[in-house]
Structure formats: structure tokens, C-alpha cells
Amino acid sequence: MRTEASRTEQQRAGARFDFAHSCARYLELVDDERIAVAEQSLWEMLEWEALDGLRIMDTGSESGPFSLAARNLAPAVHSFGYDPESVGCTQALCGCYRTGDEGCIIEGGDVLDEDCLDKLAIFDVVYSWGMLHHTVDMWRALANMFSLVNEGGQLFVALYNDQRWLSKCWIRVKLTYIKGELERSAIIAVHAPYFLARHTVKWVVSSSSQKKRGMDPRRDILDWLGGYPFVVARPEAVLAFYLQHCYTLNRMTTVDGHHGCNEFVFRAPSVDR
Numbered sequence: 290m291r292t293e294a295s296r297t298e299q300q301r302a303g304a305r306f307d308f309a310h311s312c313a314r315y316l317e318l319v320d321d322e323r324i325a326v327a328e329q330s331l332w333e334m335l336e337w338e339a340l341d342g343l344r345i346m347d348t349g350s351e352s353g354p355f356s357l358a359a360r361n362l363a364p365a366v367h368s369f370g371y372d373p374e375s376v377g378c379t380q381a382l383c384g385c386y387r388t389g390d391e392g393c394i395i396e397g398g399d400v401l402d403e404d405c406l407d408k409l410a411i412f413d414v415v416y417s418w419g420m421l422h423h424t425v426d427m428w429r430a431l432a433n434m435f436s437l438v439n440e441g442g443q444l445f446v447a448l449y450n451d452q453r454w455l456s457k458c459w460i461r462v463k464l465t466y467i468k469g470e471l472e473r474s475a476i477i478a479v480h481a482p483y484f485l486a487r488h489t490v491k492w493v494v495s496s497s498s499q500k501k502r503g504m505d506p507r508r509d510i511l512d513w514l515g516g517y518p519f520v521v522a523r524p525e526a527v528l529a530f531y532l533q534h535c536y537t538l539n540r541m542t543t544v545d546g547h548h549g550c551n552e553f554v555f556r557a558p559s560v561d562r
Contacts (some may be wrong), residue, residue, distance in 0.1 A: 294430070304519060305467070318508075324386075334540060334554055335414065335443060337362070338414060346412040346437055348400055353379035357386055360393045364391035369398030370408065371424075376501050391431040400430045411439045411499045419550050427520040429529070439487025441559040443539065444531075447550040448519035450543070463517040470526055476514055484510045500509065513548070531555050 331337075343363040347356045350370025356379050360366040371375045380395045382441075387393055398405050401424055413435045414426045436501070438444050449456075466476045485507070524543050531538070536555040543551045 296299060316353065316382060319382060324354055324358055324361070326468045328362055329355045331355070331362060331416075333357055334445060335544075336540070336554075337383040343414065344410070344412045344439075346409070348415060348417035348434065348437070350375050350379045350395065353382035353395075355416065355418065356393065356395065357383050359414075360387060360390065363414075365392045366407070367394045369396050369409075370420075371397070371398055384505055400424060400433055401426060403433060406436055407469055409437060411442070412437055413439050413442045414445065415442065416445045417451075418445070419554075421446060422449045422520045422522075423516060423518050425520065427522070431530065432534075435557075438557040440557060442557045444536065444555045444557060445553070446527075446555075447552045448527060449519065449521045450547065450549060450551050451523040452546070452548060455548070456519075456521045460517075460519055463515060463519050466515040467517055473515070477511070480514055481510055484513065522551075524553075527551070527553055538546070 299345050337343075345359045345363050345366045347359060347366060347368040350356060350368045350372075353368075356366055356368040360383065368376075368379055370379065376395060382393060383390065383393050385501075400406070400421065403491070417434070421427050421434075423457040423475060424430045431446070433444075434444065452459075462480070464475060465472045467473070524541065528541075531553070537557055537558075538553065539556050540554040541552065
């Protein structure tokens, strides 16, 4: 079920978490090992067999490791993001590893801006991990991405899981976090120790999603506590949305009712939509 009331509340609030600052912190931690792990996560979820001529779109840009990982695996990657600072981080990272690479285009853009999307090409793989649920109007963002996917192409998205009443509580936590330094410090002091311990245990004894993706637990915790706007969806709602548009599910991993992102890989129809 779509959380329209929560979305309207967040639109009125007009506040937003500084993801750019988080991306800049993570950029300092990126190394060859993290990039290799990011590449492996793409291979596993997309189950690629051949990459010749593959065109990839990274929607949201994040801090750049997945744009770079995708470019290392495929001949052409186009990345765009909403935050100018985040786009700058992606440009800096890709420029460091692939100076003057014409196969990697990185620019600013808004997935909610249809005019912006109309200027883009279509792609064999469209990727957006953990970004569209921060656009306020997530379902519109998901619908807008259809125009970017080639016939028979793949769409890989990761979206926050809907925990019902608990998700509503997290909205309050996130709103408090972004109010100011004092509120932010209080939220971190209360919640961060639990999440840090939880992430550390997973990192050591299991193949957690963060370890698979080459991300950083500290950054992920701060992104979770402050990540706002915050829109959520249950797996069945996402499946129903894409099936309604004739997409087929290739692969799905869920967080089993907990907080975090459910991952979906869909295949676009091979006929005109």
C-alpha cells in the first residue's frame, strides 16, 4: 500500500538530509577492494553473461563506486544525480581511476523532471540503489524510469522496506535528526551504538549486504538515521506496480520484514509499452 499521507507530510516539511556530506566522507574510504566488491555485487544481482555493447544508467549517482564499477564491467555508463556535491564526488572518483574516459558520462539530473529524462538515451540496464525512496514522490520516480529502459532491458532498484507503524516512527526520528546539531547528536547517541554493534557483527560473521556492496557501516548508519525524505514500500506493492506495467521479476532479495532495502531486478517487456 502506498504511504500517500506520509509522502504529503514530507512534502510539506520541505526538509532534506545532507547526503552530499555523507558521500564526501565515503569517498575518502573508497579503494580497489571496495570497487571490486561493488563489481561483484552487480554481477551477482544482474547475472550478466555478456557485456559487449551494454549501456548502463546509474540513477542517483550516490558517491560514485557503482558508476565506476559498472564502467569497469561495461563499455558505457551514464550517471546522474540530484545533489551537485554527490555528482562532484562521482566525477572525482571516476576521474581518478579513468581519466578522460569518454565511456563514462556523469551529470546532474532529477528523476522527477520528465523534461530532463526526455533528453537521455535508453539503456540496457538502469540501476538505482537506495536513492528513489529519498525523492519524496517515489512512485512517480519509479514510473519515470520506464522511459530509460530499453526493450528487454533490466531494471535494478533497491527500496526501503515498509515496516508499517515502525516506519512512521522512523520518519519522526529522521525529522528530529535534520533539525539541527543538538538534535542530530542526540539521535546518534541514542541509536548509533545499537546499529554499529549490529553492523559489526554482521560484517564479521556473515556476508551482509553492506559487505557485499563494498559500502561503509558508519556511513550507512548515519544515512539511515538522517535519510530524509523517507518513503517506504512492501515487496508485494513493488511487485504489483511493476507487473502492472508488464515487467517480469528476475530476482528479488528482501530484508524479511526488518529495516533496510529490498532489492529487485526486473526485465522490461520486449514489445512497445
